[in-house]
Amino acid sequence: MKSLLFALAFAAPSQAGLRFGCSTLSIQRLDPVVEPGNVPSGHVHQIVGGNAFNATMQGDIAEQATCTTCPFSEDFSNYWTAVMYFKHENGSYHRVPIYPNAQIGDNTAAVQGGMTIYYTQKDFNSNGNEKITAFKPGFRMTVGSPTTSTLDAAKGHHGLRYVCLDNALTRFPELPDFPTKKCPGGIMTVHHFPSCWDGKNLDSPDHQSHMYNTVKEAFTPAGPCPASHPVKMPQLAYETLWNTTMFANMWPKDGSQPFVWSYDDRKGYGTHGDYIFGWKGDSLQKAMDSSCMFQACGNGRPLKSQTAAQQNKCSIKNTVTEETQGWLKELPGQKMSMQ
Template sequence: MRWTSLATLVAPAQAALRFGCSTVSIQRLDPVVEPGSIPSAHLHQIVGGNAFNASMNGDIGNQGTCTTAYWTAVMFFKHENGSYKKVPIMPNAALPNGINGGMTVYYTQKDFNNNGNQKITAFKPGFRMTVGSPTTSSLDQAKGHAGLRFVCLSDKNTRFPELPDFPTKPCKGGIMTVHHFPSCWDGKNLDSPDHQSHMYSTTKEAFAEAGPCPSTHPVRMPQLAYETLWDTAQFANMWPKDGKNPFVLSFGDEHGYGTHADYMFGWKGDSLQKAMDDKCMFNACENGKPLKSQNVAAMNACAAKKTVTENIDGWMDKLPGMNM
């Protein structure tokens, strides 16, 4: 997916953007946390950028025909016999039909219903960050990560309640993972050693307005959020007899405590800043007002090069890269 701005439009309110990104690759690469490693420790599903590879540097907006990279850990179903199968991804109900897996991505300022009037500074070329950590190992720690949640779907429009760990019963419409990134920047660093310290989170639950930025991180950036819908319903008739949750993230987490996500900015030129200076919301930002968006066919045609070859489909004895 590659969006470019067609015009400079400045208004007192800021844009709220929502769009779908198709999957460009599912493989063990992580150019933020494990740059240069082929393969990385665990499997990721990647959307957005066909320049995605093990080592990404500089302005990636000029390195592919579709640009910004977004990625998360993959969800698996663990059968009672100990085997694993990758859970397919579904498009959000608000998006066009036919998108190849992927996720819904938001760039907002205030909340889900109002785009606010605060000045938003777009991410810069070379900017990257992560949210959450695969080392999170307790429910109390997971509860403390506001904005990292799961939703047990009745259907694709379900949004509540948000849970800090995996649902404990079959979900009729699947499971949605939600990743809200911090939106307060220190104004200096495009990255940090832990990929998080240059940002500060005042995020609240769901799409509630974030709190004010502290003096250490005074620059308000877009509130970035991912929604990924997993088609877990197809495994409902295989739910374990003991009632234990059968889903596991690709790094071996059977609770969901360590859910996390990565972001690497790659919008073309100043198109995101121009968009954030507009007053449009969601679908109204498309068709040149001020953004030109791709159709589903063009989106699905975007793919990243496969550099890690291993079995990730069908039933497998262990998770890719894991001894379990």
């Protein structure tokens, strides 16, 4: 049934939802949501979106950015997750490269790394009958936590999952922790954010309490919003494809799982994502009010588009000067990481 849902998604061009691939903006230790002003932050992140990204972000991001690594040129939001590393048997680390999702459009092959971003209204098969309210300038949120340390807790983070890819079309099963075997097509990480807002706060001390999570597994319809968080917002989700295949011949001789998040999480329980809203004017609301689907929402119907070359051209200068790729003796910022 789940495979059928995905098949229907690609065959249903008239129902509302956004899906697009953003190229990489920066890979560095900055986190303006959880660690505003800290240069560097605690661990390495991979960031996509608008070039207003910096250690301290306030106000309307769309008015501060001049370019974006995303295909809809009115989207100056920033989206980021931790970075995945491979740990060699000799104790050194190498950043796992990201590759684009071949399913999301003709320009995808030209996009440099990055993530697939979703804004859905209900699921892949219907527009739903609820009013979807777009995020507001200054809005931000996180999902998951790097402090999650048990399998049961990870299972409780519905929508934060891993997929061991056989090929580009693999979407199931979804796992709450790192796959323990070699994945022929790499590893996909999935981050579904909560979509129920309290209608008042653009942020909260833990960056999560102003939202309520009714997410279920995969792209199935989320539950209804509670009275405490009555405003239904777009269902935001990230998919990131990690090219773990380049390390297939370096797999530990004891067969142990060799991948680790940049905050030294060897199990994958603490996978998490961050978001800062930055759509220009009412562009996202127009999209949520429309009946377009995926790439058909571009070229002025109702969103403005740009080419993959324009996406790739957008960048920022790193604030933190340190090596994050190549073979490293330790994870950046994790000098006490266990060997």
